[in-house]
Amino acid sequence: MRIASIRFAPQVLLFLPAFSQAATCWRNTTCTGPAESAFPGDWDSNIYAPVSRIVQPKAILSLPNRRKISSYPGPASLKGNGSGIVFDFGIEVGGIISVKYSSSGAGSLGLAFTEASTWIGEWSDASNGKFAGRDGALYANISGSGKGTYTMPDKSMRGGFRYMTAFLLGKSDITVDIMDISLELSIQPTWANLRAYQGYFHCDDELLNKIWYAGAYTLQTNSVPVHTGRWVPMLANGWANNGTLGPGDTIIVDGAKRDRAVWPGDMGIAVPSSFVSVGDLDSVKNALQVMYNYQGSNPDGSFPEAGPPLLQQNSDTYHMWTMIGTYNYMLYTNDVSFVQQNWAKYIRAMAYIYGKVGPSGLLNQTGTRDWARWQTGFNNSEANMILYRTLYTGASLATWLNDSTGLSKTWSTRADTLQAAINKYCFDSTYGAFKDNATATTLHPQDANSMSILFGIVNSTDLKAASISSRLTENWSPIGAVAPELPGNISPFISSFEIQAHLTIGRADRALELIRRSWGWYQNHPNGTGSTVIEGYLVNGTFGYRSSRGYGYDASYVSHAHGWSSGPTSTMTEYILGMTVTGPAGRTWSLKPQFGDLKRAEGGFMTNLGKFQAKWELEYAGYQLKFATPKGTSGDIVLPCLEQGKIPTIKIGGSVIAEGSAKLEGNGVLMAVQGGEYSIEVSK
Numbered sequence: 001m002r003i004a005s006i007r008f009a010p011q012v013l014l015f016l017p018a019f020s021q022a023a024t025c026w027r028n029t030t031c032t033g034p035a036e037s038a039f040p041g042d043w044d045s046n047i048y049a050p051v052s053r054i055v056q057p058k059a060i061l062s063l064p065n066r067r068k069i070s071s072y073p074g075p076a077s078l079k080g081n082g083s084g085i086v087f088d089f090g091i092e093v094g095g096i097i098s099v100k101y102s103s104s105g106a107g108s109l110g111l112a113f114t115e116a117s118t119w120i121g122e123w124s125d126a127s128n129g130k131f132a133g134r135d136g137a138l139y140a141n142i143s144g145s146g147k148g149t150y151t152m153p154d155k156s157m158r159g160g161f162r163y164m165t166a167f168l169l170g171k172s173d174i175t176v177d178i179m180d181i182s183l184e185l186s187i188q189p190t191w192a193n194l195r196a197y198q199g200y201f202h203c204d205d206e207l208l209n210k211i212w213y214a215g216a217y218t219l220q221t222n223s224v225p226v227h228t229g230r231w232v233p234m235l236a237n238g239w240a241n242n243g244t245l246g247p248g249d250t251i252i253v254d255g256a257k258r259d260r261a262v263w264p265g266d267m268g269i270a271v272p273s274s275f276v277s278v279g280d281l282d283s284v285k286n287a288l289q290v291m292y293n294y295q296g297s298n299p300d301g302s303f304p305e306a307g308p309p310l311l312q313q314n315s316d317t318y319h320m321w322t323m324i325g326t327y328n329y330m331l332y333t334n335d336v337s338f339v340q341q342n343w344a345k346y347i348r349a350m351a352y353i354y355g356k357v358g359p360s361g362l363l364n365q366t367g368t369r370d371w372a373r374w375q376t377g378f379n380n381s382e383a384n385m386i387l388y389r390t391l392y393t394g395a396s397l398a399t400w401l402n403d404s405t406g407l408s409k410t411w412s413t414r415a416d417t418l419q420a421a422i423n424k425y426c427f428d429s430t431y432g433a434f435k436d437n438a439t440a441t442t443l444h445p446q447d448a449n450s451m452s453i454l455f456g457i458v459n460s461t462d463l464k465a466a467s468i469s470s471r472l473t474e475n476w477s478p479i480g481a482v483a484p485e486l487p488g489n490i491s492p493f494i495s496s497f498e499i500q501a502h503l504t505i506g507r508a509d510r511a512l513e514l515i516r517r518s519w520g521w522y523q524n525h526p527n528g529t530g531s532t533v534i535e536g537y538l539v540n541g542t543f544g545y546r547s548s549r550g551y552g553y554d555a556s557y558v559s560h561a562h563g564w565s566s567g568p569t570s571t572m573t574e575y576i577l578g579m580t581v582t583g584p585a586g587r588t589w590s591l592k593p594q595f596g597d598l599k600r601a602e603g604g605f606m607t608n609l610g611k612f613q614a615k616w617e618l619e620y621a622g623y624q625l626k627f628a629t630p631k632g633t634s635g636d637i638v639l640p641c642l643e644q645g646k647i648p649t650i651k652i653g654g655s656v657i658a659e660g661s662a663k664l665e666g667n668g669v670l671m672a673v674q675g676g677e678y679s680i681e682v683s684k
Contacts, residue, residue: 026189033191043202048217048531049194053185058090076178084167091531094159095186098151100179107170112137113161115560117527127258130234131552155242160256189225190250198279199605211519215569216277218532221256222563223283230260232309243309246290252283255559262287262307264321269496270563272570275332276605291322292342301352316367320390327393334584361421373485379438381426381448389455391415432467445485453501480518496567503575508596535562577603579614589635622683633675638668651681
């Protein structure tokens, strides 16, 4: 029974006439982004994105003790050689800095940048990838007394920072008064309104709300102009962000500060989170297209591990993530023309990767580059889990494209065969979780075990899944889950798969606990950005992620705005709120709330079919669920039972549902419904 309308939380429309007059996109970029938020409301106060593309610092700090001197604008004078002050923008930003100043004599004004306050000083944190020391500073030459303006060169655009140190080189009696600082934001280049989010989330836990929006804003900082990639070959001194990344005007990269290149593995987490929050899928399309464009450079049909300027090769897992990314893009957009124009290349890519499956039925991983794990190669279990997901999603793509050559059946059959081989050769029945390889190894990794549940290699109701979920918690520290395959390190990327795995088997308690431990630790960190999610960190509580695994023991190189760590954003929408699309653009969908220890949650997102929105709230004797989906769509709702194995009393629009119109599924009640607006009451 359908109702006429749904009343969600009170909405507060934001009228910003000053902003609308000054709204602009990046440089000469055509504005193609949305003009306004799809779901305006009180939750907009959690959005970190500024109201204008031109921003200024929020505060002025002393150097070297980093204490607040004043809000900005305020006294900002440099007196004598070596003097300095710090400008705090309050959030992660990135773009082109301009400084207006007045000087009493000749000298040089230095500017240094850092995401974390840990590295405030006369040297910027590291980003150039050469590992020959930190990035240094930019210098404005001051020829004599008078007023002047310095604007950083376009090639020296700084992709990600929160703090800028200004310091003086010159005689002891020189004085420089900084009169004005402005930053032209380069993020989300095709959007005039950076706050025009096409999705939202709100619950009764403010920490979770902040984490959701930190993930969303991170993805905005990772959507960049296509000519602002990190320069390759890497510079030994300073930095340059003027490399070409791909087609179009906007593209999604792995990090704001670095690497500033397309990394398909990162997109496995970043894209679903972008879809449910910001809603920018143009950046995703361009990122995928660049991988297809460069496939032709590889005679074997493989995709690069990373896009230009890097163009790194030799990764089986990232090859498959490009294919999974194609499925995700099609799922969220129903952009049939994009998939069709690349379909022959996709089929070639599938033939390439499946050609590595040996007599045992397992993939033999020879492209061994991956996300940073130490051990790769042979019948690596994580790579095999990803191949299963690739085959499964490939079969769906073939079906959606109405392929008549039998690809869907072929790839589904291969997925079933692979699933059996993975369970036969890689599961350690003595330990109760998957091994890292089909060998005698005692390593039980976080990545493969999380993916085994999430991707359905083990059934969510199977005792294996329960055992794996329990074993994963044994890796937890007070500040997050340590990855056994990268000892001593906490990877929010891999932990994003883990929280989804726990929710797949209904363990919302574990998922929410891990989100609070890990992402909550960084959200509340006094030295962090306070607005984005970090690439990774060490279990000892320092920012030295991957110090011994390719990062040259330079903790300042770690990215503090990395989209691969944004998993809680999609997770809280798709699993806690429970709303997810299952068919292209949401023509089919699912709503399966999980409460955990929360009392209420609501949220929504957009597709080209319209709005998807839901809200649930616990009550004394049960709960209420309201939702709205576009007409012409259809979906399944799974209502949590109030007593194990017993169908509760269910009222839709005030009327009790007919007996037999719902059935038990696990600890939920399954109902199939058509798109529309519904109000449901569930009680004992």
